[in-house]
Amino acid sequence: MLAIWIIVALSILGVIVTPWRLPEAIWAMTGAAALVAFGLLPWSDALNAVGKGTDVYLFLGGMMLLAELARKEGLFDFLAGAAVRLARGSATGLFALIFGVGTAVTIVMSNDATAVVLTPAVFAAARAAKVKDPLPYLLICAFIANAASFVLPISNPANLVIFRQQMPPLAEWLTRFALPSLLSIAATFAMLWLTQRTALKQEEVGAVVEMPALSSGGRTAAAGIAATAIALMVASGFGLQLGLPTFLAAAATAAIVLLLKREAPWLVLKDISWSVIPLVAGLFVMVEALERGGALRALIDLLQMTANRSALAATWGSGVALAVVCNLVNNLPAGLMAGSAVSAARVPPQVASAVLIGVDLGPNLSVTGSLATILWLAALRREGQHVSAWSFLKLGLLVMPPALIVALAALRFG
Numbered sequence: 001m002l003a004i005w006i007i008v009a010l011s012i013l014g015v016i017v018t019p020w021r022l023p024e025a026i027w028a029m030t031g032a033a034a035l036v037a038f039g040l041l042p043w044s045d046a047l048n049a050v051g052k053g054t055d056v057y058l059f060l061g062g063m064m065l066l067a068e069l070a071r072k073e074g075l076f077d078f079l080a081g082a083a084v085r086l087a088r089g090s091a092t093g094l095f096a097l098i099f100g101v102g103t104a105v106t107i108v109m110s111n112d113a114t115a116v117v118l119t120p121a122v123f124a125a126a127r128a129a130k131v132k133d134p135l136p137y138l139l140i141c142a143f144i145a146n147a148a149s150f151v152l153p154i155s156n157p158a159n160l161v162i163f164r165q166q167m168p169p170l171a172e173w174l175t176r177f178a179l180p181s182l183l184s185i186a187a188t189f190a191m192l193w194l195t196q197r198t199a200l201k202q203e204e205v206g207a208v209v210e211m212p213a214l215s216s217g218g219r220t221a222a223a224g225i226a227a228t229a230i231a232l233m234v235a236s237g238f239g240l241q242l243g244l245p246t247f248l249a250a251a252a253t254a255a256i257v258l259l260l261k262r263e264a265p266w267l268v269l270k271d272i273s274w275s276v277i278p279l280v281a282g283l284f285v286m287v288e289a290l291e292r293g294g295a296l297r298a299l300i301d302l303l304q305m306t307a308n309r310s311a312l313a314a315t316w317g318s319g320v321a322l323a324v325v326c327n328l329v330n331n332l333p334a335g336l337m338a339g340s341a342v343s344a345a346r347v348p349p350q351v352a353s354a355v356l357i358g359v360d361l362g363p364n365l366s367v368t369g370s371l372a373t374i375l376w377l378a379a380l381r382r383e384g385q386h387v388s389a390w391s392f393l394k395l396g397l398l399v400m401p402p403a404l405i406v407a408l409a410a411l412r413f414g
Contacts, residue, residue, distance in 0.1 A: 004041075004293040007034050008286045012328060015279070016368045016389050024374060025275040028282025041289045049288035050281045056157055056332065057277050058243030060112060060371075062250035064272045066225055067116040069254050072268060073217035080124035084205070087129070091200040094129065098122055098137050099189055102144040108229050110242075111145035111156050111360075115375040117225065123383050129205045135387070136196035136203075138380065139395070142364075145372040147188035147403055149360045151181040154236040158335035158370075162342065162356050170237070176353050180407035184361055187403040195398055217257045224253025273378040280332065280371060287333035296337055303345040311348050318347075319354035319408045323362025323400070327369040335359045350411055357407050364400040367392045 011031025015024045035041040070076055083101075087094035098118075106114045119141045126134030149156035153163075153173060160167070168176065214222075228249040235245045258265055290296070307314040326334045338359055342352045363369025367377055367389050380387060 001040065001293045003038065004035065004289045007031055007038075007040070008290060008329070011282070011286060012330075012368065015330075016366070023275045023279075024368075025277075025279035025282065028279045028286070030282075032282040032285035035285065035289045041285070041292060045288055045292070046285050049284045052288075052336070053280050053284045055241045055243035056280055056371075058247040059110075059157060060116075060276055060280070060375075062228070062243070062246035062248075063110075063113050063116045064274075064276070064375075065247075065250040065254055065268070066221070066228060067120060068268050068272050069250075069257060070117065070218070070221040070225065071120050072271075073215055073221045073257065075214065075218040075221045076121040076124040077128070078214045078218060079121050080126075080128045083121075083125045084129040087205060089205050091131075091203045091205045094125070094205055095137060095140070095193070095196070095200055098125070098140050099144060099192075102140050103148045103185055106145055106148040107151045107155050109225075109232060110154060111149040111370065111372040112375055114141055114145040115372040115379065119376055119379040120383075123379075123385075131203060131205060133199060133203065135385070136192075136199050138376075138385065139192060139196065142373050142376045142392075143188050143192060143399055144185070145376065146361055146364045146370055147184050148181065149372075150177050150184075150356055152236070154232050154242060156360050157242065158331050158359050159356060160242070161332065161335040162339035162359060163352075176349070176411070177356075180353075180357060180410040183406040183410050184357075184403045187406050188364070188399060191399040191402055195395060217261060220257050220260070221253060224249060224256075227253070273375075273382070276371070276375060276378065279374065283330050283333045284336075287329065287336055290329075291337065291340075296340055299337060299341040300344045303341055303347055303351070307345070307347045307351055311350060314347065314351045315354040315411060316408060318351055319358040319404065322355055322358030323365070323404055326359055326362040327366040330368055330374075331359045331363045331370045353411050354408055357404070357411070361400065361404050361407060364403065365393065365396040369396075 008031060011027050014027030014030070018024060018027070032046065036043050036046050083094065083097055087097055102114050102118055105118050109117070119138065122137050122141055123134060126137055131137070150159060153159045153167060153170070228246055231245040231249050232242055235242055254265065254268060258268070303314065303318065306317055322334060322338055338355050342355055363373060367373050367387070377387065
């Protein structure tokens with residue numbers, strides 16, 4: 001229905017532009033409420049749609065709790081000092097080091113973890129190194145979070161949404177995605193370096209920094225993050241959902257730290273960006289409305305028709321199309337629709353792989369493409385740093401397409 005598309009489009013536009021600097025969640029929830037108020041989506045279906053995101057809410061809540069705990073206990077400041085010392089006064093060295101760490105965190109803890117956990121650490125590293133403009137280093141957190149998000153199934157919650165019960169075994173996953181992931185990461189590094197090299201050459205990085213002592217709370221937070229990474233790997237290996245293990249590991253870590261310090265929990269909870277949860281809930285409701293409006297059936301028919309005519313055309317067409325669509329509705333709800341369409345259309349594995357790459361990598365085009373990028377923006381605002389949607393788009397137009405092209409091209413070798 002036309003009314004559904006208009007409301008969804010206006011809501012997404014509000015999330016992108018954030019008029020009057022109102023939080024993104026307000027626009028997403030307003031759109032969801034409007035769909036119910038105008039009778040375009042029954043309230044029971046809206047509640048069911050919100051319920052579909054429970055695992056995502058738990059995952060995000062756990063990650064944000066761990067990040068806030070680590071920040072308050074000085075873990076980021078400690079790691080920042082170590083990073084600056086390793087860089088030895090080299091802006092390029094610090095850039096490469098942060099990129100490498102971001103890649104590792106994304107692979108084993110997910111792209112959302114990179115946005116939530118790594119971004120504050122990079123801010124701390126920039127302060128420790130007396131960097132005048134931390135933006136070139138902060139951009140790494142946003143772009144690598146998506147570029148490395150299909151190395152493993154757990155590297156992006158959208159991966160689990162797309163394949164659902166048809167998740168390939170780990171060996172098959174690596175066969176399909178190892179080369180595309182490697183090329184995607186390499187292309188992203190190359191384009192980020194080319195676009196930021198002038199700023200890095202003008203930057204002076206302090207080589208000598210004072211290493212702060214790591215408190216017992218900081219050590220506990222570090223152990224909690226490590227335990228969470230292990231829990232995610234184990235849960236993924238058994239095909240379990242990731243939200244509950246993440247939340248339980250974070251809650252246990254917070255409980256230990258707070259008990260040792262005899263502090264009240266709200267001292268940590270009050271500084272977490274909880275508005276991300278209703279933002280995601282609103283996106284789920286809007287996708288439900290689009291499905292009821294026939295968008296899912298149209299997507300299934302298009303996939304089947306294209307795949308029957310040419311698997312190669314379907315591979316490139318679906319990968320590129322979803323890379324663009326993710327920036328209009330966010331990759332998590334887009335992944336929900338794409339996963340349903342891939343399952344129903346029974347497309348060849350190569351096409352399903354292209355769908356996943358488009359959903360994971362396409363969001364590097366704009367600030368609304370993925371939840372990880374939205375979380376990254378929230379982390380930036382907390383530190384007083386602002387990146388406009390337009391400036392990110394201009395950079396995304398240079399960084400995302402080369403990575404997408406080489407990743408899709410590499411599928412033929414998988």
